[in-house]
Amino acid sequence: MPLKNTTTLLLHMAPYTTLPLPSLQCGTLLQSLTNSKSFSQAQQLHAHAITCGTLLQNTYLYTKLSACYAACGHMPQAQLIFDQILLKNSFLWNSMIRGYACNGFPLKSLVMYREMLNFGQKPDNFTYPFVLKACGDLLIRGIGRKVHALVLVGGFESNIHVVNSLLSMYSKFGDLAIVRLLFDKMSVRDLTSWNTVISGYVKNGEPEDAFLVFDHMRRAGGIGDGTTLLALLSACGDLMDLKMGKAIHGYAVRNVGKVCNEFLMNSLIDMYCNCDSISDARKLFEELKLRDAVSWNSLISGYEKCGDAFKVLELFSQMFVGGAIPDEVTVISVLRACNQISASRLGSSVHSFIVKRGHKVNTAVGTALVSMYANCGSLLCAHRTFDEILEKNLASWTVMVTGFGIHGRGREAIAMFYEMLGKNITPDEGIFISVLSACSHSGLVGEGKEIFYSMARDYNVEPGPTHYSCLVDLLGRAGYLDEAHAVIDNMKLKPNADVWTALLSACRLHRNVKLAEISAQKLFEMNPNGMSGYVCLSNIYAAERRWKDVERVRALVKKRRLRKTPSYSFVELNKTVHQFFVGDTSHQQSDDIYAKSKHLNEQLKKAGYKPDTSSVLYDVEEEIKEKMLWDHSERLALAFALINTGPGTTIRITKNLRVCGDCHTVIKMISKLTSREIIMRDISRFHHFRDGLCSCGGYW
DNA sequence: TTGTACCGTA
Numbered sequence: 001m002p003l004k005n006t007t008t009l010l011l012h013m014a015p016y017t018t019l020p021l022p023s024l025q026c027g028t029l030l031q032s033l034t035n036s037k038s039f040s041q042a043q044q045l046h047a048h049a050i051t052c053g054t055l056l057q058n059t060y061l062y063t064k065l066s067a068c069y070a071a072c073g074h075m076p077q078a079q080l081i082f083d084q085i086l087l088k089n090s091f092l093w094n095s096m097i098r099g100y101a102c103n104g105f106p107l108k109s110l111v112m113y114r115e116m117l118n119f120g121q122k123p124d125n126f127t128y129p130f131v132l133k134a135c136g137d138l139l140i141r142g143i144g145r146k147v148h149a150l151v152l153v154g155g156f157e158s159n160i161h162v163v164n165s166l167l168s169m170y171s172k173f174g175d176l177a178i179v180r181l182l183f184d185k186m187s188v189r190d191l192t193s194w195n196t197v198i199s200g201y202v203k204n205g206e207p208e209d210a211f212l213v214f215d216h217m218r219r220a221g222g223i224g225d226g227t228t229l230l231a232l233l234s235a236c237g238d239l240m241d242l243k244m245g246k247a248i249h250g251y252a253v254r255n256v257g258k259v260c261n262e263f264l265m266n267s268l269i270d271m272y273c274n275c276d277s278i279s280d281a282r283k284l285f286e287e288l289k290l291r292d293a294v295s296w297n298s299l300i301s302g303y304e305k306c307g308d309a310f311k312v313l314e315l316f317s318q319m320f321v322g323g324a325i326p327d328e329v330t331v332i333s334v335l336r337a338c339n340q341i342s343a344s345r346l347g348s349s350v351h352s353f354i355v356k357r358g359h360k361v362n363t364a365v366g367t368a369l370v371s372m373y374a375n376c377g378s379l380l381c382a383h384r385t386f387d388e389i390l391e392k393n394l395a396s397w398t399v400m401v402t403g404f405g406i407h408g409r410g411r412e413a414i415a416m417f418y419e420m421l422g423k424n425i426t427p428d429e430g431i432f433i434s435v436l437s438a439c440s441h442s443g444l445v446g447e448g449k450e451i452f453y454s455m456a457r458d459y460n461v462e463p464g465p466t467h468y469s470c471l472v473d474l475l476g477r478a479g480y481l482d483e484a485h486a487v488i489d490n491m492k493l494k495p496n497a498d499v500w501t502a503l504l505s506a507c508r509l510h511r512n513v514k515l516a517e518i519s520a521q522k523l524f525e526m527n528p529n530g531m532s533g534y535v536c537l538s539n540i541y542a543a544e545r546r547w548k549d550v551e552r553v554r555a556l557v558k559k560r561r562l563r564k565t566p567s568y569s570f571v572e573l574n575k576t577v578h579q580f581f582v583g584d585t586s587h588q589q590s591d592d593i594y595a596k597s598k599h600l601n602e603q604l605k606k607a608g609y610k611p612d613t614s615s616v617l618y619d620v621e622e623e624i625k626e627k628m629l630w631d632h633s634e635r636l637a638l639a640f641a642l643i644n645t646g647p648g649t650t651i652r653i654t655k656n657l658r659v660c661g662d663c664h665t666v667i668k669m670i671s672k673l674t675s676r677e678i679i680m681r682d683i684s685r686f687h688h689f690r691d692g693l694c695s696c697g698g699y700w
Numbered sequence: 701t702t703g704t705a706c707c708g709t710a
Contacts, residue, residue: 024701031703060701067704094704129705164706171707195707227708234709267709297710329710 020052023061030064039072059085063092070099075108088119094126097134106134110143125156129165136169144169164192171200176209194222199231207235211244223255226264233267237274245271266294273302291322297329304333304340310577312337313346326353328365335368342654342681344376345575351385363389367396374403377652377679377686394425401434406685408695410442414451427459429467436470440477441685443699448474469498476506477699481515497527504533508540516540531562543614550617569633570654571641578640583631589640596639597630604669612662634663634680642674650677658682659700668692 021029026049033042046065049055055062062085069078078099085092093116100109113131116123123131128151135144148166156162163186170178183189183197194217201210214224214232224232229252236245249268256264265288272281285291285299296319303311316334319326326334331354338347351369354361361369366389373382386392386400397420404413417435421427432455439448452471455461463471468491475484484503488495500523507516516537523533534557541549557564568581580587587593601609613625629635634655641651659667659682671678672692680687688695 027701034703058701064702071704089702091703098704126704133706161705166706168706190706192706197707199707225708230708261709263709265709270710273710292709294710299710301710327710333710 020054021048023054023058026054026061027064030061030068034064034068034071037072039069039074042068042072059087063089066092067095070095073099073103075099075103075105088121090121090124090127093119093121094124094130097127098130101130101134101137106137109134110138123150123154125159125162128156128159128162132162132165132169136172139173141173141175144173158187160186160188160190160193164190164196167193167196167200171196171203174204176200176204176206191222191225191228195225195227195231198228199234202231202235202238205238207238210235224251226256226261229256229264230267233264233271237271240275242272242275242277245275262288262290262292262295266292266298269295269302270298273298273305276306278302278306278308291324293324293327293330296322296324297327297333300330301333304337307340309337309340309343313343328359328362331359331365332368335365335372339372339375341570341572341577342376342652343572343575343577344373344378344652345572346577347372347376348378348381349575361385361388363391363393363396367393367399370396370403371399374399374406375681377681379403379407379409394420394428394431397425398431398434401431401438405434405438405441406681407688408441408685408697408699410438410444410447413438413442414444414447417451427461429461429464432461432463433466433470436467436474440470440474441696441699443478443697445474445478445480465493465496465498468493468495469502472499473502473506476503477509479510481506481510481512485515485518495522497523497530497533500526501530501533501536504536508536508543511540511543513540513544528560529562531557531564534562535564538617539615542617547619550619554617565657567633567655567657569637569656571637572652573641573644578637580633580636580640582633584633584636587636587640589643592643593636593639594630596643597635600639600642600666600670600673601626601630603673604666607669607673609666609669612665615660615662629660629662629666632660632663634659635666638667638670638678642670642676648675650679652679652681654681656683658684659687664694664700668694 026045029045030042033045042065049061062081066078066081066085069081078096082092082096093112097109097112097116100106100112109130113123113127116127128147131147132144135147151157151162151166163182166182167179170182179197179200183193186193194213198210198213201207201213210231214228217224229248232248233245236248252264252268265284269281269284272278272284281299281302285295288295296315300312300315303315312334316326316330319330331350334350335347338344338350354365359365366385369385370382370389373379373385382400382403386396389396397416401413401416404410404416413435417431420431432451435451436448439445439451448471452463452467455463455467468487472484472487475487481503484506488499488503491499500519504516504519504523507513507519520533520537523530527533534553538550538553541553566581568579571578578587584590611626611629613622613629616625616628618625634653637653638651641653645651659680664687667678667680667687667689669692670676671689678689680689682700685696685700687700
């Protein structure tokens, strides 16, 4: 009878028999439980050995028991028994060091190792792998190198397990040159050696080298296993190399075949997502028999990355039915999706879900929540959540600064930024972008300039193209067009398309046709296929009623076969997000919406509204232009919200492009007419409309 | 009285 079955049988018998199992029998059983990591059965056997008196004074059994608890990851129990053993052998020490190292307590593992040395026990070829693992996990180079030296002194440098552990440790440190040196010197390599080096290259951002090592391995006659493929799939994702990904998929089917484990399947799904092939990912997902949280998370984050927020929310609800439990990773993807479509009610119900489920709002989740609230228009909730994050990292501060910025609260954004510096957090390029654009949305020219020039001077962060375009935007919006132009001319870097785009839109705001033409020229040279520049230039000409020039730009667009991004707006009602395109008639309440628009137009005109048709790019009669303005997606969304919500309810609208000038005026007036607070998010910022005024103060 | 490793998915 195989040992495993004997074990099971004996264990089942143990509670019913008064016959004590002999010590040797207990030991064999414990060994088998150690291998299978069966904690509860170990507890049963422990109890049995106590009742029967077998355990009494039995160092052999004590040692086995401690090792078994350690292998199961129950370190307090293991430690308790360990402390009672006077005659500690190397097996016992190694078991404890392993237990701590492999169950998330690397520091304790090293403390154990130190105690072992003090105790006079010599480390052996089993000790070093765990100690090296602990050093690697803790990223402590100094101690790692010392242990390496001891390995050499002890003559373990030819032990394959020890060397494999060294490879792993140095790749965790990022010391790939040492990894390579050790690997090349190895006279015998096993699959683990290859796998360690391959995944080492992937983890350190050298996917190409990982493939080279894989080739080397194949030429040496090696066949990859699940672990090899896992690393290579990750490399395919990093390179966005779908062709290679499919090849690896084929290799997996041929060589790993039916052994195809969940890890590998999940990793394949993730690879297809990273290679922008969501349909392949979906296909695999549908084929999966057992879907765990990682399977769901992979697909969900795939949809989130490609911007399909509605699919994310759909999958999130299906996940519950599918029996998988959402975790922090799920929640972060879902919050990002809410963020994309401004689904604040949905987002806050995700927040309550987290709290109800007893999940901790840790740094990552907290940061995602802050970002969601800020991007969905609830700056207050964002701030409150931010305050609740116990350990704020740079990302947390950045989303909060961005939040204040897009809501036009520039001074608070700056204050937040300096508060962060006061906490000795080192700023990076990202947070400078946040704080600079916050200045530009609030017209804080002096403050913004000072921060820009302090970047390199005080914080050793060289301004990149994005920082320059923030500066140009800041100066340009505020009307300092010539100074903005001079900034571009004096840039240390080569100006990119974004910089010229910033100047061009400033020219539109301040109706400077001449500089606009210069900027547009530069922009089209650099990025002839970007649509926004053409739209902006057309608008500038249209505002001056220079229809021939409008026509010329239109012809250029046609020649280059470009298409304007369709404009659309979202509005959330009862946790459902409604989407409207320009001139959309597909909504079931469409007739009511247009009737409401017509009514609003009449009311506004009575209140003195004069349509500004300059954003209409067609030389048609004024009446038609006016009608075209009322087709704008943000107005359809607004009319829809006005029909379907009670008086006094705040309305939140999101638009994928910049809000047009006339819509801005109209929404201001509607906020007064209907006594509603209207919060609108466009591509660059928030507009809080209240009582006929907007928070943006003209900066948008 | 007896055996312990190294490399993996979002």
